[in-house]
Amino acid sequence: MTSSPGPHPRTTPAALPADPALTLRGVTKDFGKGVKGLDDVDLDLAQGSITVLLGLSGSGKSTLLRHLNGLHTPTHGTVSVFGESLRGLSGPRLRTLRRGIGMIFQDYGLVGPMSVLENVCTGALGELRGPRIGLLMYPKRVRREALQHLDRVGLADRAHQRADTLSGGQQQRVAIARALLQHPRILLADEPVASLDPVSAAQIIDLLRRISEEDGLTIVTALHQVELALDLADRVVGLRSGKVVFDRQTAGMSARDAAEIYESVATPTTQELEALTDMHSAAASSS
Amino acid sequence: MSTAAPVAPVTPGPSTAADERLLRPIRRPSAGTAGATLVMAILVGLGVWSVIDLGIDLPTILGSLGSAVAFVGRMFPLDFPPLPDLAGMIAETLAIVFLATLLAVALSVPVSLAAARATTRGRITRGAARTLIVLARAVPDLVLAIVLLRVFGLGPVAGILAMGLHSVGMIGKLYADAIEELDDSPRQAVETVGGTRSQQIWSAIPMALLPQVIATGLHRFDINLRTSVLLGYVGVGGIGLEIADALRSLDYQRGMALALVVLALCIVVELVSGGIRAAILPRPGGRSARTGWIDRLLDRPTARPATEQIHAPWSVDRFRRVLSVAVLVVVTAGSLWKVDLDAATLLGGIAEIPSTVQLFLPPGFGGSAGTVFADLLVTVQIALAATLLGGILALPIGILAARNVVAGRAVHTGFRLLIVIIRGIPELILAIIFVVISGLGGVAGTLALALGAVGLLSKLIADSLEETDPRPQEALRALGASAPQVFLAATLRQAAPAVVAHTMYLLDTNIRSATLLGVVGAGGIGFLLLNAARINQFEVVTAIVLLMVGVVLVVEALSMWLRHAVR
Numbered sequence: 001m002t003s004s005p006g007p008h009p010r011t012t013p014a015a016l017p018a019d020p021a022l023t024l025r026g027v028t029k030d031f032g033k034g035v036k037g038l039d040d041v042d043l044d045l046a047q048g049s050i051t052v053l054l055g056l057s058g059s060g061k062s063t064l065l066r067h068l069n070g071l072h073t074p075t076h077g078t079v080s081v082f083g084e085s086l087r088g089l090s091g092p093r094l095r096t097l098r099r100g101i102g103m104i105f106q107d108y109g110l111v112g113p114m115s116v117l118e119n120v121c122t123g124a125l126g127e128l129r130g131p132r133i134g135l136l137m138y139p140k141r142v143r144r145e146a147l148q149h150l151d152r153v154g155l156a157d158r159a160h161q162r163a164d165t166l167s168g169g170q171q172q173r174v175a176i177a178r179a180l181l182q183h184p185r186i187l188l189a190d191e192p193v194a195s196l197d198p199v200s201a202a203q204i205i206d207l208l209r210r211i212s213e214e215d216g217l218t219i220v221t222a223l224h225q226v227e228l229a230l231d232l233a234d235r236v237v238g239l240r241s242g243k244v245v246f247d248r249q250t251a252g253m254s255a256r257d258a259a260e261i262y263e264s265v266a267t268p269t270t271q272e273l274e275a276l277t278d279m280h281s282a283a284a285s286s287s
Numbered sequence: 288m289s290t291a292a293p294v295a296p297v298t299p300g301p302s303t304a305a306d307e308r309l310l311r312p313i314r315r316p317s318a319g320t321a322g323a324t325l326v327m328a329i330l331v332g333l334g335v336w337s338v339i340d341l342g343i344d345l346p347t348i349l350g351s352l353g354s355a356v357a358f359v360g361r362m363f364p365l366d367f368p369p370l371p372d373l374a375g376m377i378a379e380t381l382a383i384v385f386l387a388t389l390l391a392v393a394l395s396v397p398v399s400l401a402a403a404r405a406t407t408r409g410r411i412t413r414g415a416a417r418t419l420i421v422l423a424r425a426v427p428d429l430v431l432a433i434v435l436l437r438v439f440g441l442g443p444v445a446g447i448l449a450m451g452l453h454s455v456g457m458i459g460k461l462y463a464d465a466i467e468e469l470d471d472s473p474r475q476a477v478e479t480v481g482g483t484r485s486q487q488i489w490s491a492i493p494m495a496l497l498p499q500v501i502a503t504g505l506h507r508f509d510i511n512l513r514t515s516v517l518l519g520y521v522g523v524g525g526i527g528l529e530i531a532d533a534l535r536s537l538d539y540q541r542g543m544a545l546a547l548v549v550l551a552l553c554i555v556v557e558l559v560s561g562g563i564r565a566a567i568l569p570r571p572g573g574r575s576a577r578t579g580w581i582d583r584l585l586d587r588p589t590a591r592p593a594t595e596q597i598h599a600p601w602s603v604d605r606f607r608r609v610l611s612v613a614v615l616v617v618v619t620a621g622s623l624w625k626v627d628l629d630a631a632t633l634l635g636g637i638a639e640i641p642s643t644v645q646l647f648l649p650p651g652f653g654g655s656a657g658t659v660f661a662d663l664l665v666t667v668q669i670a671l672a673a674t675l676l677g678g679i680l681a682l683p684i685g686i687l688a689a690r691n692v693v694a695g696r697a698v699h700t701g702f703r704l705l706i707v708i709i710r711g712i713p714e715l716i717l718a719i720i721f722v723v724i725s726g727l728g729g730v731a732g733t734l735a736l737a738l739g740a741v742g743l744l745s746k747l748i749a750d751s752l753e754e755t756d757p758r759p760q761e762a763l764r765a766l767g768a769s770a771p772q773v774f775l776a777a778t779l780r781q782a783a784p785a786v787v788a789h790t791m792y793l794l795d796t797n798i799r800s801a802t803l804l805g806v807v808g809a810g811g812i813g814f815l816l817l818n819a820a821r822i823n824q825f826e827v828v829t830a831i832v833l834l835m836v837g838v839v840l841v842v843e844a845l846s847m848w849l850r851h852a853v854r
Contacts, residue, residue, distance in 0.1 A: 069765055092769075099767035109762025111777050113784065122776050126767025131775035175762070182766055 019083055020044040021186055021218040022068055027077035029063055029242070037063035038074070039242040045220060045235075047185075050212050052229040053222040054261065055239035061222035064239065065188045068220065069101045070094050081186070099126030102179030106191035108171040112164035116155065116174050119163050120146040123181030142181070149177040153207060169200025176207060180215075187211070189221035193228065201225075205232050226262045236261065323852035326845070327787070330794070334675030337668035341729040341810075343676075348734075351725040358539070358723050365547065366540035368529075376545075377552065380525035382622035383443045383450075384511045389619060390451030391458050392504045398455060399462030405474065406466055406488050420463070424456025425836045425843075429803050429813070432518050433820045433828065438643045439636040443626040446523030450511050458507055465499040466492060498567045505560035512556055513713040516549055520806050521817065524626075526552075534719065546716045554711040650829035659815060659827070663834055666811035669732045669804075670797035670842075676733070677740025678790050684741065685748025691760075692752055692774055703749070710742035714800055718809040732809030736797050744793050751785035752778060787853045791846035798842050802835055 022045040029037035053061040066072040079086045121138040150156045153173040193201035238246040402416035428449045435445035474491035519527015533542035688702035721731035759777040805813020819827040
C-alpha cells in the first residue's frame with residue numbers, strides 16, 4: 001500500500017484549480033498468473049476535464065475505467081473519487097457512489113426487448129428503492145426527466161420503440177441519456193464509438209463534448225482512434241501493458257507529438273524495438 | 288441504420304416532443320402482443336380452473352400423505368429379481384430402445400433433407416416432409432404400439448417400430464432445423480466448382496451435421512428409454528412389462544424394486560449420453576491437434592515424403608472414429624439378436640398391415656361418445672393444471688439455479704443438482720406412485736406431470752437466465768442499481784420471452800404425456816384408449832386418436848404462435 005491521501009489531498013494546489021475529481025495512487029491490478037491489468041498507476045484527473053485513455057486492446061484502458069467506479073478493486077493502491085477512497089466500500093455506500101458516476105460501454109448495455117424510455121429510466125435505479133419492471137413502475141417525475149434527456153440526445157420520438165430496433169449510434173445516445181439521468185459529476189466511457197460507423201462516431205464524440213461543456217462533467221473515456229482522441233481530449237494518457245507510457249495536455253500539441261503518440265499506441269507490444277526505430281525514422285523523415 | 292442527421296441541439300428545457308402523453312407506455316397496436324397477453328391470461332385462468340375442478344387442494348395432498356406412508360410400508364422389503372433375469376430385462380429394454388432410436392435416425396435423415404429449405408427438391412416435397420414430421424409427432428407412440436402389436440403380435444418388434452416412427456417427429460424436425468442453420472457457403476463452394484445438386488448436399492452437409500445427428504439421437508435415446516417402460520404396459524417386452532405385471536398383481540415390493548432399477552438406468556444413460564454429447568459437440572475455440580500415445584503407436588514415421596501420403600495418418604481422431612463405427616455395428620448386431628428380429632417376421636407383419644388397418648376404420652364411438660369427450664376434457668385439464676403448478680414451482684427453482692443470479696456457489700450448484708435428480712425420475716414412475724398414493728384419477732396424473740414439469744422447466748429457465756446478455760447487467764450495476772433491481776430490470780426482462788416459450792412448449796408436451804399416463808390409471812383419456820384396444824373396439828381407438836391429434840395440433844399451433852408473438 002502506498003501512503004493513502006487524506007480526505008483533502010491538496011498536495012499540488014498550484015497545479016490544479018480545484019481538488020481533482022479522480023485520484024489514483026500506486027494502483028496495481030493483478031489478475032493472477034502474473035497477468036497485470038494495471039501496474040503502479042498514479043493519476044490526478046481535474047474536475048471538468050476530458051481525459052482520453054489511449055492504448056491497444058489489452059493495454060489496461062477498460063481495467064482502469066472499471067477501477068474508477070469500483071467494478072474492479074485494485075490489488076494494491078487507492079482510487080479516490082472527490083477525495084473519498086473507494087477501498088472497502090461495498091453495498092449501499094458503493095451504490096451511492098456509483099450513482100454519481102455515469103458509465104457508457106462499447107456495446108451500449110441496453111436491455112434489448114425493453115423500450116427506449118424504460119432503458120433510460122433504469123438510470124434512476126440508484127436513487128429509487130426496490131426492483132422494478134415495466135415503465136409504469138417508475139415515478140412520473142423520473143419518466144418526465146428521462147424523456148427530456150432523450151430529447152437532449154435527439155431521440156424523444158423513439159421513446160416507445162424497443163431498444164434493439166435502433167441503430168448502434170442511436171443506442172449509444174440512449175445509453176448517454178440513461179447516464180445523464182443519474183445527474184453524474186463524472187462520466188466514464190469505455191470505447192463508446194468502437195462499434196460505430198464514422199458518422200455516428202463523430203456524433204457521439206460531439207455529444208460528449210457538449211455535455212462536458214454544458215454540465216461541467218468530468219469525462220474519462222477509452223478510445224483507440226488517435227484522431228478522435230486528439231479532437232475530444234484536454235489530456236491524453238497512453239497505456240501499455242497496464243503502465244502509463246505518456247501523459248500530455250493536448251493544448252498546443254504539435255503534429256510531431258501527435259505522430260509520436262500514434263506510433264506509441266498503434267504498434268504491437270511484441271515489437272517494441274522495431275516500433276521505436278520506425279518512430280525515429282518517421283520523425284527524421286518528417287523534419 | 289444510422290442517420291446522418293446532426294444531433295439535436297443539446298439544450299435542456301421544455302420540448303415539444305416531451306409532452307405528457309409520451310410518459311405512459313404506448314401500446315402500439317401490435318395486435319400480436321396484445322393478443323398474446325390475452326391468450327396467456329386465459330391460459331392461466333384455465334389452469335386455475337383445472338386445478339380447482341380436478342380437486343387438487345392442500346387438504347387432498349396432505350390427506351394422501353397418510354397413504355404415502357402406508358405405501359412406503361408396503362414397498363419394503365424391495366424384491367429384486369435374480370441378477371441374470373434382471374440383466375436380461377435390462378438388455379432387452381436397451382436393445383429395444385437402441386434399435387428404435389437407430390431406426391428413427393435412419394428415417395429422419397432423408398425426411399429432414401426433404402424438409403429443409405436448403406436441400407429440398409421443391410415446395411411440394413418440402414410440404415410433404417413437413418407434414419410427415421408433424422403427423423409422426425402428433426400420433427403418440429403408445430397408439431402406434433397398440434396398432435402394431437395387433438400386426439406383429441406381443442413382443443419387441445411393435446415397440447421398436449412404434450417408437451422409431453414416432454421419434455421421427457422430433458428428430459426429423461431438429462435435423463431439418465439444424466440443416467437450415469448450417470453455414471451455406473460450403474455448399475455454394477461446391478456449386479461454384481460445378482457440382483450437381485446431390486454432390487453439393489453430400490459433400491457439404493453430412494460432416495457438418497454429424498455432431499448434431501449424434502447428439503439429437505442420444506437425446507431421443509433418453510426419452511425412448513422412459514417411453515419403453517410405458518410400452519411395457521401394453522405388451523412390448525423389457526423391464527416395463529415386468530413392472531406392469533408386478534403392479535397388476537399388487538406386488539409393490541417387486542414393482543418398486545424394478546422402478547428403482549429403471550430410475551438408475553435412466554440416470555446412468557443420461558450421464559453417459561451427456562458425456563458423449565459434450566465430447567462431440569463443437570466447442571468454442573475448437574480443438575487443437577493433439578499427439579497422444581495412440582499417435583505414437585499407430586502413426587509410425589514412414590519413409591515416404593509428405594507429398595505421397597495419400598492416406599490420413601492413424602491419429603487419435605481417426606482411431607476414435609473407426610472405434611465408434613465398430614462399436615455401433617457390434618451394438619446393432621447384438622440388439623437385433625437380443626430382440627430376435629428377423630426379416631420373415633418383419634415381412635409377414637407388413638403383409639398383414641392392410642387387413643389390420645381395416646379393423647380400425649371407420650372411426651366410431653361405439654355408443655360412448657359422452658365418456659370420450661368427458662375424458663378428453665380431463666386430459667386437457669390435467670395438462671393445464673400440471674403446467675401451471677409446475678411453472679409456479681419451477682420459477683423460483685430455476686432462478687436459484689442460475690449461475691448469474693445467485694452469488695453463492697453452493698446455492699446454484701445445489702439447485703442444479705436438485706433439478707438433475709427430479710429430471711432423472713421418469714414421469715411414468717411418478718404416475719404409478721401417485722396413483723397408488725392418491726388413488727386412480729386426475730390428481731395422480733397432475734401431480735406426476737407437475738413434478739416432471741418442474742424438472743424440465745426449471746432447467747430451461749436457469750439456462751435462459753444464464754444465456755442473457757451480461758452487458759446491460761453490468762451497465763446497471765455501474766449506475767448504482769442493487770442486485771434485485773439488476774435482476775428484474777435486466778436479467779429477467781431479457782429472459783422473459785424464452786420463459787414464456789418454454790412454458791408453452793411444456794404445455795405442448797404435457798398434453799401428450801397426459802394421454803399416455805392415463806394408461807396407468809392416472810386419469811384422462813388414455814385409460815379409455817387402452818380399454819378400447821383390449822376389448823377390440825378398434826373404431827373407438829381411431830376416434831380417440833383423431834381427437835387427440837386434433838387437440839395436440841391446436842395446442843401446438845397456439846404455442847408456436849405465442850412463442851413467435853412474445854419475442
